[in-house]
Amino acid sequence: MTRTHTDQIFCPQVLYKKRDCPFLFPETVRTSRSLIQVVTRGSIVTLGLLIVLGTLGVSITPLIASRGITSLAVALALQPTLENVFSGIQLVTDKPVRVGDFIELETGEQGFVEKIGWRSTWVRMLQNNTVILPNSSLAQSKIINYFYPEKExxxxxxxxxxxxxxxxxxxxxxxxxxxxxxxxxxxxxxxxxxxxxxxxxxxxxxxxxxxxxxxxxxxxxxxxxxxxxxxxxxxxxxGIVIPFPIRAINTSQESAQIQVPQAEP
Incomplete structure (x- = not known):
């Protein structure tokens, strides 16, 4: 039998098992490994290139200075991305939410946490749509986690x-x-x-x-x-009675005397 996402909504124990077994969710692990590999390879290649140039007698001081300026410009351009990356690291280490948790966002939306990546967190809503939140926004907002500290x-x-x-x-x-x-x-x-x-x-x-x-x-x-x-x-x-709402209405009113003015002769 094929399980639909509706089954996951009304039978969330499927998600609990996945959350309790992190190896069933390799997305975050693969993303982390890929990012680390790219950074490591780039650093090794850059360091090797500088060593080769220094051995050949090429002055690398201007290159280092220009690289520093370039790195600063890139860092400023990537500031939102870096903020999301560090917020993602904070979410992974502090674990206010975990994959499979059912949470309520500060905006009132509710859903299951499907993926926590380096830049964003994916939350599947009950309407079967997905909300993608920047990690920085999620880390700074108030969240209700209905699966923490326990499911009961x-x-x-x-x-x-x-x-x-x-x-x-x-x-x-x-x-x-x-x-x-x-x-x-x-x-x-x-x-x-x-x-x-x-x-x-x-x-x-x-x-x-x-x-x-x-x-x-x-x-x-x-x-x-x-x-x-x-x-x-x-x-x-x-024989215990659950009463209907009762209202007492007083309809008695004093009769008003209406005086009709007589027409002048």
Whole structure:
């Protein structure tokens, strides 16, 4: 069976395996090796040429001076590129993001890190397009890494019950449903200690939050959906009411006396 990128979006464990095995991603290694080889060969050839010229009695001082000026001009012209190169080295050494990580950019875009090169980093968006970021921009921006320091993620679920409900019973039934759900569901963290925290008094209900935990970032959508259905079914069986929004409208108004002016004779 051929895996599409859609499979990678909903089954990101494929990317985890690649991230954990760097040899499956030889792009960065090949790029690094090629760049190092080019720089090394160029330096050796230049040094050898200068030695040969010096042996032949040719004054190499003007050549060195002109080469220094040329190098300075080239360095100024390549300043953005060099900045990206050193930022790429910083990303590789500090590892704020790694190949296979799911990140959120400062602009709000989300995607998988596909490649970290010397000049740019490639991020595959959920829409199956790719954003190519200069390493300098990525190194200086704020990034949310949903796979660091671990893959597990807490999922808050907001719930509300009627004011007439017994809150102790509500908490007990909710915890029972949540714990059984995390154990039985393949994407839930079964050893997580579920929490129920009452947060506020609403217009027509008492609000609280149920804390769940999932194994991976993308599991949160399906786990939250399945838990809401399971909790609604249990509340219905126990007679716990989730109220509709209630608004009291006062329509009584004082009758206004309208005086009609009489026409002059």
């Amino acid at each position: 993620l807490s999922v808050p679920v907001e719930v509300g019950v009627h004011y007439s409900a017994d809150l102790e019973h509500v908490e007990r039934f909710t915890l029972e449903v949540a714990r059984k759900f995390l154990i039985s569901h393949g994407w839930g963290v079964d050893d997580y200690k579920t929490l129920v925290v009452y947060t506020s008094f609403g217009d027509s209900r008492v609000n609280f939050t149920v804390m769940l935990r999932v194994k991976e970032y993308f599991n949160r959508f399906w786990v939250r959906s399945a838990f809401i259905k399971a909790l609604h079914q249990r509340y219905k069986a126990e």
